[in-house]
Amino acid sequence: MWRRAATAALALGAGAGGAAIAYSDDPSATLKICAHLPPRLLRDAATAATIAFDYQYSLWGLDPGTPAWVSAKHDAHLRSANRLQELCFRNGGIYIKLGQHIAQLEYVVPEEYVQTMRASMLKRCPVSSYEQVCRVFGKDMGESPETVFAEFDPVPLASASLAQVHAARTHDGQKVAVKVQHDHLTDTSVIDIATVGLIVNTLHYIFPSFDYRWLVAEIRESAPKELDFLNEAKNSEKCVQNFRRLSPHIAGSIYVPKVYWTLSSSRILTMEFMDAKEVTDVKGIKELGIRPVDVSNLVSKAFSEMIFKHGFVHCDPHAANMMIRPLPQDSKKTFGWRRPQLILLDHGLYKELDYATRISYASLWKALVFADEKSIKENSVKLGAGEDLHALFAGVLTMRPWKSVIDPAVDHLVLDGSSNDRSELQMYASLYFPQISELLRRLPRVILLMLKTNDCLRSVNHALLKKLLAC
Numbered sequence: 001m002w003r004r005a006a007t008a009a010l011a012l013g014a015g016a017g018g019a020a021i022a023y024s025d026d027p028s029a030t031l032k033i034c035a036h037l038p039p040r041l042l043r044d045a046a047t048a049a050t051i052a053f054d055y056q057y058s059l060w061g062l063d064p065g066t067p068a069w070v071s072a073k074h075d076a077h078l079r080s081a082n083r084l085q086e087l088c089f090r091n092g093g094i095y096i097k098l099g100q101h102i103a104q105l106e107y108v109v110p111e112e113y114v115q116t117m118r119a120s121m122l123k124r125c126p127v128s129s130y131e132q133v134c135r136v137f138g139k140d141m142g143e144s145p146e147t148v149f150a151e152f153d154p155v156p157l158a159s160a161s162l163a164q165v166h167a168a169r170t171h172d173g174q175k176v177a178v179k180v181q182h183d184h185l186t187d188t189s190v191i192d193i194a195t196v197g198l199i200v201n202t203l204h205y206i207f208p209s210f211d212y213r214w215l216v217a218e219i220r221e222s223a224p225k226e227l228d229f230l231n232e233a234k235n236s237e238k239c240v241q242n243f244r245r246l247s248p249h250i251a252g253s254i255y256v257p258k259v260y261w262t263l264s265s266s267r268i269l270t271m272e273f274m275d276a277k278e279v280t281d282v283k284g285i286k287e288l289g290i291r292p293v294d295v296s297n298l299v300s301k302a303f304s305e306m307i308f309k310h311g312f313v314h315c316d317p318h319a320a321n322m323m324i325r326p327l328p329q330d331s332k333k334t335f336g337w338r339r340p341q342l343i344l345l346d347h348g349l350y351k352e353l354d355y356a357t358r359i360s361y362a363s364l365w366k367a368l369v370f371a372d373e374k375s376i377k378e379n380s381v382k383l384g385a386g387e388d389l390h391a392l393f394a395g396v397l398t399m400r401p402w403k404s405v406i407d408p409a410v411d412h413l414v415l416d417g418s419s420n421d422r423s424e425l426q427m428y429a430s431l432y433f434p435q436i437s438e439l440l441r442r443l444p445r446v447i448l449l450m451l452k453t454n455d456c457l458r459s460v461n462h463a464l465l466k467k468l469l470a471c
Contacts, residue, residue, distance in 0.1 A: 077112035094192035096161035140265040181267035226348035229269035235347040276323035
């Protein structure tokens with residue numbers, strides 16, 4: 001089995017390396033990058049083998065469902081999650097993006113993986129040196145940052161998996177935020193996606209119930225779009241136009257930073273600098289005279305408009321991609337509180353929902369709210385869950401067990417974030433792991449991204465509610 005895996009790894013590595021060199025804008029640089037492919041493949045293969053062996057050895061001879069089996073499986077999950085985290089940090093780039101995807105799939109992948117990735121992947125991203133930043137400017141703009149801008153801070157304000165942001169000032173005095181892609185990421189992404197695929201396919205080969213090939217397919221499709229910052233700029237402008245045209249009643253409460261097109265390229269994005277608070281900074285939001293509950297309502301309304309009306313959805317709405325400030329030039333106050341304006345950042349990942357999908361998805365949520373079992377099944381089937389897994393699909397969407405989903409009580413879908421709630425959900429996720437894996441394999445990728453978006457928004461709203469109650 002391992003000989004076959006090794007042969008596949010070599011073939012995959014050679015193919016990925018050849019493709020990267022052939023399609024690169026800088027073949028000589030990519031050739032140098034591909035020299036690092038063998039050790040990356042060895043790290044990947046070693047990690048996959050260690051994880052597979054750990055599960056087989058740890059669970060050997062234990063009866064599924066027994067306390068000893070549950071404890072051993074938890075420990076194996078935790079060790080494996082830490083190994084995968086270390087691999088993501090060592091390889092960087094697309095691997096960090098993979099870790100971030102996992103961190104946002106609460107109760108869809110084992111809890112140990114989610115918590116391990118969530119604790120690190122959004123806070124410990126790689127930082128490019130100023131020399132690397134200058135190389136990107138030289139290739140894309142033909143000049144150094146100091147020439148392109150009147151002022152350019154070499155120390156980044158923040159760094160993410162694909163890029164980092166610097167503060168700068170244009171020659172006409174405008175303060176801007178400049179997003180600069182990590183050098184050579186466009187080239188290495190071809191290799192990284194292939195090697196990530198190797199890990200997932202190897203684990204699926206050993207454990208047929210572990211089928212996360214859909215995640216690799218999604219990264220393979222979305223990564224090129226996220227790496228094209230001009231595409232991101234177009235998405236941001238389309239988002240604004242949709243709110244103005246289709247949702248004028250809320251358009252003034254949604255803001256997207258202005259793009260400076262003449263100072264942007266496929267790897268450099270220059271935007272208006274935003275002075276605002278992160279969406280989950282409850283203390284900072286209250287200092288602005290804004291109620292966190294109003295922020296939660298605005299976030300929910302904004303994404304409901306995108307999902308059910310626009311059909312053009314921002315699919316990466318984690319806390320770092322949303323900011324809050326008081327609604328400009330607004331004299332109205334509610335009991336002394338100011339109205340919020342939601343600022344949307346990072347428009348690289350959008351999905352379009354066709355009319356039929358929007359209708360089925362809206363009908364499903366209506367059925368969930370009214371605990372209409374027949375309609376839940378009907379619309380779950382339309383969205384691809386199948387008759388046998390419709391109850392599980394409803395549970396994944398709502399984070400509630402089936403008995404609560406069909407409970408006619410008014411508050412049957414309310415999550416209070418208690419330890420009992422979490423323990424119950426973790427138990428169901430562990431118990432139905434093979435079925436969850438099969439459900440994710442079946443669902444169209446656009447619905448998978450709606451699940452991710454749903455989880456991101458739930459996390460943001462939970463953070464606002466939790467911190468509000470703690471104040």
